[in-house]
Amino acid sequence: MSWLDALRRRLPRRRAPAEPEGPSPVHVRRTDLLALQPLAARLALGRRRPPGRTRVGLxxxxxxxxxxxxxxxxxxxxxxxxxxxxxxxxxxxxxxxxxxxxxxxERPLHLVVDFRRSMRFGTRSVFKSVLAARVATLLAWAAIHDGDRVGLTVATDRGHVDLPPGGGKRGILRVIRVLAEAHATEPDPEIEPPGMTPLFEHLLRRVSTGTALVPISDFQGLDDNAQRLLGLLARRTDLFGVFLYDPLETEAPPAARYPVTDGVRRGTLDFTDPAYRRQHHAAFEARAAAVRAAFVERGAHLLRLSTEHDLGDSVRRLLHARGQGRSA
Structure with missing residues (x-):
């Protein structure tokens, strides 16, 4: 059990505070995702079509x-x-x-968005889960702009929510609806979050060969068996992972006790212990290196994004890296 899970189990439930104006940092709302359309249009205009390409979606x-x-x-x-x-x-x-x-x-795009408990965390602009939904929405718009069909799998502590590939305006609206509805279900602190193995097993059964597969996750629980399954997915699909993290995971803040919230409950993180601070940093770097190696060694690509990075720049880098066929 992680320190965040232990904290959540001890915290009493509180009434959710009123939502601030503008995009929510802790909730995935349809209105917020729909509001990304102008940014998606700018990203689409900034992409160059390969020379000689007379059709999109191919x-x-x-x-x-x-x-x-x-x-x-x-x-x-x-x-x-x-x-x-x-x-x-x-x-x-x-x-x-x-x-x-x-x-x-034609190559359909299948987005995999992680809403497991570890993703419901953030200390900067947004929760990792909210960033995952926004990145997925922009990628879906880019694919539909190119004439591709977009499918979706959402991973939660309770299982998976699937959306078959679809295109056009109806396709993007379905993606947004499923993302908002799946995120609205609050994780149950009594349910032990699954690792990546059940998700990858599910994708092997569901995703067609040749699909562009983009998992967006913090990849908690990427054990040896999950890495083996990742290799099978890499052989069957055009695999490009998006590794999300929060700055607090990479480097402990100045020594102090910090209030935290998951949007409903509140608690305190104690970073006054020097030994814990060193262990905290080392644990993340080891996990990040393992995630990168798991993708690169299997011929797949990986983009690393922080919750404090600009959303437009992040997705622009992702689209460029995918177009170049490399990690970033």
């Missing part, structure tokens, strides 16, 4: 053939289409060469 596959995007010129092989002979190179070299194209196919 992604290059590993299948080579006579498709939409030219890839290379190579020596002619028996069985190649004679209509694709590259005559200029053939004449210059004296050997037959042919053009190769990369076929484009």
């Amino acid at each position: 992604h290059t596959s590993r299948v080579r053939g006579r498709g939409l995007d030219f890839e290379e010129v190579r020596p002619y092989q028996a069985g190649d289409d004679l209509r694709l002979v590259e005559w200029k190179v053939t004449a210059r070299t004296g050997r037959p060469y042919t053009k190769v194209f990369r076929e484009e196919r």
Whole structure:
């Protein structure tokens, strides 16, 4: 049991305070997610379409053939289409060469948003769970802008909520509705939060091969078995993880006792013990390194985002990193 879980078990329930004006830092509300549409539009306008791309909603596959995007010129092989002979190179070299194209196919996006208990925490702008919902919403809008279909799985302490892939305005509204409804259910302190293994097992049964899979989580509970399942997902999907964390997890604040709240209950964190402060920092760095290694060693990519980072810049980095096929 983590220190946050232990604290929650001891705290009495209180009536939730009145919501401040503007986006809620602790709740996922439909109005807040809908209000991200102008930012999503700016992010979409700032993205460059690959040269020669005449349609949106298509992604290059590993299948080579006579498709939409030219890839290379190579020596002619028996069985190649004679209509694709590259005559200029053939004449210059004296050997037959042919053009190769990369076929484009639709690739649905499947977002995985973690609303488990460890995500209901934040000391800066927002809870990690709220940031996860906002990142997912912006990614969904970007995908739908490109003509892709978007599916969703929400992980909670009680299980999983799934939304099959859909597109268009109806698709994004369904994503927003499911995110808001799933987050509105408060975690039960009597239920032990599951690790990542049940979620990855669920995704292996549900997500189609070739899907762009984006889990957005703090990846608490990424044990050896979960890492094995992550490897299976990486072989079947285009996997790109988003690792969320709060600054308090990376570095202990100045020695003092700090009030904390989960939006309903309040308590105090004691950071006056030097040994605990050192242990606190080391534990996070070890977990962060393990999460990164779990993705990179399996050929997947990972983006690390803090709750204090600017949302627009964070998603812009994520979209750019995905486009470049690298971690960030």
